[in-house]
Amino acid sequence: MNTKRTAALAGVALTAMAAATSAAAGAADNSLVWATDREVNVPFVWWDTTTEMAAMMHHVFDTLVYRNPETMAYEPLLARSWRWVDDTTLEFELREDVRFHDGSSFDADDVVASYTRLIDPATGVLNATLVNWMSGVEKFGQHAVRIRIKAPFPPAFEFLSGTRMGILPAEAWEGLPPSPKGGPDFTKMRPVGTGPYVMADFRPGEGMTLTRNPDYFDGAKGQPAIGTIVFRTIADQETRIAELMVGNIDWITDLPVDMAEQLGAMPGVAVTNGPDMRIAYLAIDRVGKTGEGPLNDVRVRRAIGHAIDREAIARSLVGPGSMVIDSACYPTQVGCTSDVTVYGYDPDRARALLAEAGYAGGFAVEFGAYRERPYAEAVIGYLREVGIDAQLNYLQFAGMRDRIANGNMGFAMRSWASSGLNDISAIASVLMAMEPDDLCSFPEAKALLGEGDRTIDAAQREAIYARALEMIAQEACFLPMFSYSKLYGHAEKLSFLPTADGFPLFYLARWED
């Protein structure tokens, strides 16, 4: 009886092991399967704005300029070189050795046809602001183009290297069936690019399969290592995790913190904590939008800064991918500097400042939050230590924004992800624009940031932003806290580069032995 039972148990164990070996198919056939909850329905980000499709654009298509994801430097990709002709004209020399997936060769006509269509409102590109900073594209020789820009636009390279600037063959834009809404139906184009992967199969709503481009040119993206990349839509989070556990998928993102530890303990599965461009900050009423009160006193705002141990929150609550943020931008962003006045953790100094401002006994204030509640509660705990009674009002984003805009809330924990753009103009300039919900309402800072947004010369631009960031730090109305972090669950042997902008780059991934 006993031996029988042991034999049966061994049998079960063997079956499980056999299943586990076959499950490691990703490494065995050099493929990578990733899944998220969202469906992709059109194989172009211009008409399907999902992050998933945006990420795949980097795989199937190439851009003139490449943003090196490790150094964040702009490098030539389809362009060989470039120069500013004047403040609103960029000239590009193109590579001559590049071929599209269909075998045709790449030249200036393809750039002109693609970008002309993208700028044209009739093409119906959804997030048009990502392309319509250009006013036109001209051929300047078989392998040279000039891009004209509406007004001096320093983040041009950030946009040029982005997900919206892929190039298709000129012929791809012609001869399309009519759309029911009139005009050609561009969503029916063949997804032919020059990129490291070929779109082998696209199943609307289900997923897509990309295969390695064997003839990919030696450029800034390097040669891809993984043979096949499969994207699948799996709506339910638990189901995605189960698929990862059995080895049918190799990579998932946005893992909930409470699942991370359990999942990391599974054999063959690893959890990685990566950076995230989203930063958390405290917005404090500088000008008395909510009426006169303690918050209008700069000493009180600085005391709030000194009261909070941001390092501890980042380390123990947010995760290893998080870092302390010192200025109103994400550190890798062009034009960002952390070299500003910082209010380090010093509760005694905070109490002293409060006493100096006449609030030795502390005060009570409404405190808004809309995202991770534990982060807000940690801040409240630190404020209580110095005598500030911050009363949490936890709201939906729209509700909180309205309350702030209407002058009913003067103190809130907010966050901003910069739309994944690695340029300070996507954060400081946006949040200090004196919109109704801008609690700093700081015209001098706004003017200075606007000047930076128009200055082409990099050194001069940086100097202007540095001044603006210091000005904001002095006023302590925008107190930067920490950056978020992203949790990935993936096959243990998969090596990949976690990116802060949220677009995974699988042409840099590979299977370890």
Next chain:
Amino acid sequence: MATYVLKRLALSFVVLFCVSVITFALVRLAGDPAVAVAGQDATEAELEAVRVAMGFNRPLAVQYVEWLGRVASGDLGYSNILRRPVLDVMVERIPVTATLAGLSLLVAVSVAFPLGILSALHPNSWIDRLSLSLAVVGQALPNFFFGLMLIMAFAVTFRWFPVSGDSGLRSFVLPAIALGYSSAPPIMRLIRSGMIEVLESDYIRTARAMGLARHRIVLRHALRNAVLPVVSLMAVQLGFMLSGSIIVETVFSMNGLGRLGWQSIQRTDLEMMQALVMVISMVYLVLILLADILNGYLDPRIRIR
């Protein structure tokens, strides 16, 4: 009989019209369709451009009448999110949902019939109590949770079945159990009560007195009569399965009509939501109509009333 059928048919059309009005109004409360098309980061100018291009800026009544006209002529619309005709997408996804519903009904029937008959034969016995507990659990357990339990046990731990997907019959097993199990209890209870009633009737006593074999009495004479109301209940259950498939297809990531519905709500795909609700309610109405007609045919008292 003809008047009866015509009456039921007319009633179905009235219901369908009401459904269309309610659907049209409700999906517009679900959120700004322009935001769904252009994405969360879109600027106000981008949103306005989408509204004009898609016609969301025109009066609701105009949009409704136009839509109704198109639906009446068989054009279910064009999805602004999928950039494809709604009908094409639905036709693509029907096989998965139809297979799932069929298999689930099979699961429900094969659980409900034996247990229903057995508990009628032995009322208040342990088997009756067991099937009653199964019924209570089946009706109380939300099917997404039951589905996840099945995944953890049979797909992750034992690895007998795939976790998700819809390729091959094997991947339909767990979802069909998850969906069918919740439909089994009402069928089972109806068979039980029907059987108990029939078994006490005179003709069964006569059959017994004639010395017919017990299984013959139960399966040929009693069940035949007890099953009549079950047929119309099954039509209704099949309709429930269409809505239950929204959750089960999402949990098991099956590319059927249910998941299409769920995703359409997520991305505020107005045309798709409207068409789906219309088609599902139409299927539901046809099933009920068929059940009504069948009942009328079987029981003359109904059609006279």
